[in-house]
Amino acid sequence: QVQLVESGGGLVQAGGSLRLSCAASGRTFSNCAMGWFRQAPGKEREFVAAISRGGGSTYCADSVKGRFTISRDNAKTTLYLQMNSLKPEDTAVYYCAATYGRPSYIDPNEYTYWGQGTQVTVSS
Numbered sequence: 001q002v003q004l005v006e007s008g009g010g011l012v013q014a015g016g017s018l019r020l021s022c023a024a025s026g027r028t029f030s031n032c033a034m035g036w037f038r039q040a041p042g043k044e045r046e047f048v049a050a051i052s053r054g055g056g057s058t059y060c061a062d063s064v065k066g067r068f069t070i071s072r073d074n075a076k077t078t079l080y081l082q083m084n085s086l087k088p089e090d091t092a093v094y095y096c097a098a099t100y101g102r103p104s105y106i107d108p109n110e111y112t113y114w115g116q117g118t119q120v121t122v123s124s
Contacts, residue, residue: 005116014086
């Protein structure tokens with residue numbers, strides 16, 4: 001069982017930065033592949049970024065590549081998403097997710113555990 005709690009969302013102007021954190025409970029965090037997803041009003045949940053168990057492999061959606069960076073600290077059982085050069089279209093609720101499986105990383109159905117989400121709003 002893994003419990004996830006996101007933090008770090010807020011209101012920021014276009015071009016600004018935010019860093020999201022996802023604190024995980026339990027000692028099995030290092031056994032989980034992790035991902036960030038987002039959902040804007042009226043839209044489906046979409047993949048943002050993912051990272052392998054050891055952190056050696058990362059994946060980003062084309063829409064955020066070069067602007068967002070995913071990382072993890074297994075000792076602190078925390079996942080991060082550094083978001084730079086934010087755009088109004090990045091506005092959404094951001095969720096972190098975990099899976100013990102071997103996912104393709106981009107399919108939200110492959111993740112078992114989800115946080116409650118944190119709102120990110122980017123003003124123009």
